[in-house]
Amino acid sequence: MTDRTRMSRSGQKRSRLHGFLLTPGGRFVLVFIFVVIMTCGGIGGYLFGVDLAHHDLVVARMLIEQLQPENQRLKRQIVEQNARLVALQGKLASVQATLDSIMPSENTYNISPNQSLVVAGGQLTVGLVGSPTNQSVNININGKQQSAAPGDVLKITLNPSTTCQVAVRSFDMFKAIVTASCETAKPQ
Secondary structure, rough: OHHHHHHHHHHHHHHHHHHHOOOOHHHHHHHHHHHHHHHHHHHHHHHHHHHHHHHHHHHHHHHHHHHHHHHHHHHHHHHHHHHEEEEEHHHHHHHHHHHHHHHHEEEEEOOOOEEEEEEEEOOOOEEEOOOOOOOOEEEEEEEEEEEEEEEEEEEEEEEEEEEEEEEEEEEEEOOEEEEEEEEEEOOO
């Protein structure tokens, strides 16, 4: 009998609750409880998100503080390397200029005033007669004196099959820079 009594009482409670929820006041209470639960869930989710974002910001700030000294060190290192690079480029330019004055490019010759050189594989003798003037130089090529300005190309025919070119690249008061080369025509 106790089981039956318990069942009938729980059935009565359930039917009373069910009956109450079906009434307009019960629906209002149900909606109110639902809204309160949703509001609490939203507030809880918002607070959880704020806490999570705050934690991420704290971690990010700590990482920034840890990386700042390394960043400063790397910036100093870059500045030092740039300074070394500029210094090395200056040294390279100086060494290249010295090398070019000692060993000019192929077929390029530095001729001093009143100096003669055998060039183009021994086929030409080129000499600078006197010091250059402001606009031209006097060049002696195989015994023939000619006047030339920078950029002039002098063509010399040694024989019907060999043609040579002497070009005045530049000059100053102390030297003239010329290129000389010879080509042999190929028989057809």
